[in-house]
Amino acid sequence: MIDLHPLRKLSHPREAIRQFTPNWFTLNMGTGILFLMLAQFPFFVYGLAPLTRILFWADIGFYLLFCAMFIGRWVFFTRGALRLLDHPVQSMFLGAIPMGLAPIINGAVNFYGGTPFAVHAALILWFTDAALSLFIGWLVPFYMFTRQSHAFENMTGVWLLPIVPAEVAAVSAGTIAPHLPVQTAQMVTIIGYALWAISVPLAFGILAILFLRLALHKLPHRDMAVSTWLALGPIGTGSTALILLGNSSVRAFAGEKFFHMLAMAQGIGLIGGLFLWGLGLWWFGMAALITLRYVKDGLPFNMGWWGFTFPLGVYTASTFAIFAETKFAFFELFGAALVVLLAFFWMVVTTRTMQGMWSGQLFSAPCLTGECLSGETGLPMFDAAPVTASRELQVQ
Known part of the structure; x- marks a missing residue:
């Protein structure tokens, strides 16, 4: 039976804004990488094309919509919004804001790259995305x-979320550079390499620590089960960025004095991309095994389930990028299989998310637990309201 009462789990519709958290932007990440793949x-x-x-x-x-709600929270509930920065999990999802924008940039170029307006808009959005990252x-x-409380045994893959956006922006740099004038393409490509260097070494340092944490303290709580898939994120984007930036370097710097040096970037991009792809294959298998282990004990739904989509999607993008360079049929077939799996995950997670969004159950900000609403900053219309059972679902 269809529920005709939206946000019924909330005491007031304003709670959807007050308890809006940045992990909603993972919906954009997952949906964006799906339409790109x-x-x-x-x-x-x-x-498929119109879809x-x-x-x-x-x-x-x-x-x-999410940008408006997030800004609304900062405008009307400033005090509560500031508490987000101190939360050791929710603050990590701030990285989803630029990562959710990146597929839109890439889609604008891939779908409408023949129009100057789309390219100019994508370039402006890319600079915004890079700055946010x-x-x-x-x-x-x-x-x-300086402020948050962390413990080694509580570490999960969400630590990657604020680090990875820079290399996601590097992928977008390699995507839009071929559509730009030569000098602009050169600048975007150079910045793309810098963004890759800012992100990938840090991400791999976190992955090494995460491996040790899993070996010593075993699997995290089942509410964070999907976080094991996040390791595919920096691996997939790191691989794809190397390949795309290598190709854009050859195009952007053709005829320059140092072109013979930059020509190596294309080969290095493919070799480095293959290395990272192989590492991603290990993490893909391990994440699948760990997920099956969790399924046996029950896997509660939360917004973290979007972690099934974007990491898998960027690894799929790496697979297709390698196929484009090598023409090995295996990568084409394997990439197609990954797209099918990605579409399945997306349909399951989207269905559950839309249900939770409509009822209001998923609007729950853990950083506000125990907070006195009368202390909020904002307009009179956003005065205190009782907390409902929606708090029971702690969205990680």
């Missing part, structure tokens, strides 16, 4: 080092 699906499927455009525009709509990449670790 569907566009690269190597086999003909009737209706990718529908998902693209729907993703834009959700991104604008750097800002969050400094802000969240600073709070980790």
Whole structure:
């Protein structure tokens, strides 16, 4: 039976804004990488092309909605919003804001790259995305080092979320550079390499520590079960960025005095991309095994389930990028299989998310637990309201 009462789990519709958390932008990450990978699906499927455009525009709509809600929380509930920065899990999801924007940038270029407006808009959004990635990449670790409380045994893959956006922006740099004038393409490519260098070494340091943590303290709580998939994120984007930036370097710097040096970037990109892809295959298998282990004991739904989508999607993007360079049929077939798995995960998670969004159950900010609402800053219309049972679902 269809529930005709939206946000019924909340005491007031304003609670949807007050308890809005940045992990909602993982919906944009998952939906965005899906339409990008569907566009690269190597086999003909009737209706697939219009579906990718529908998902693209729907993703834009959700991104604008979430931006409005997130800004609304800071405007009307400033005090509570500031508590987000001190939360050792929710603050990590600030990285989802630029990562949710990146697929929109790539989609604008891939779908409408023949129009100057789309390219210019994508370039402006890319600079915004790169700036946000750097800002969050400094802000969240600073709070980790100075204010937040962390313990080694509680560490999970979510530590990667504020670090990875820079290399996701590097992928977008390699995507839009071929559509830009020469000098602009050169600048974007160079910045892309810098963004890759800012993110990937730090991410791999975290992965090494995460391996040790899993060996010593075993699997995290089942609420964080999907976090094991997040390791595929920096591996997939790191691989894809190397390949795309290598290709864009050859195009952007053709005819320059040092072109013979930059020509190596294309070969290095493919070799480095293959190395990272192989590492990703190990993490893919391990994440699948760990997930099956959790399923035996029950896997509670939360917004963390979007971790099934974006990491898998960027690893799929790496697979297709390698196929484009090598033409080995294995990568095409394996990439197609990954797209099918990605689409399955997306349909399951989207269904559950839409249900939780409609009822209001998923609007729950752990950083507000125990908070006195009368202390909130904002307009009179957002005065105190009792906390409902929606708090019971702690969205990680």
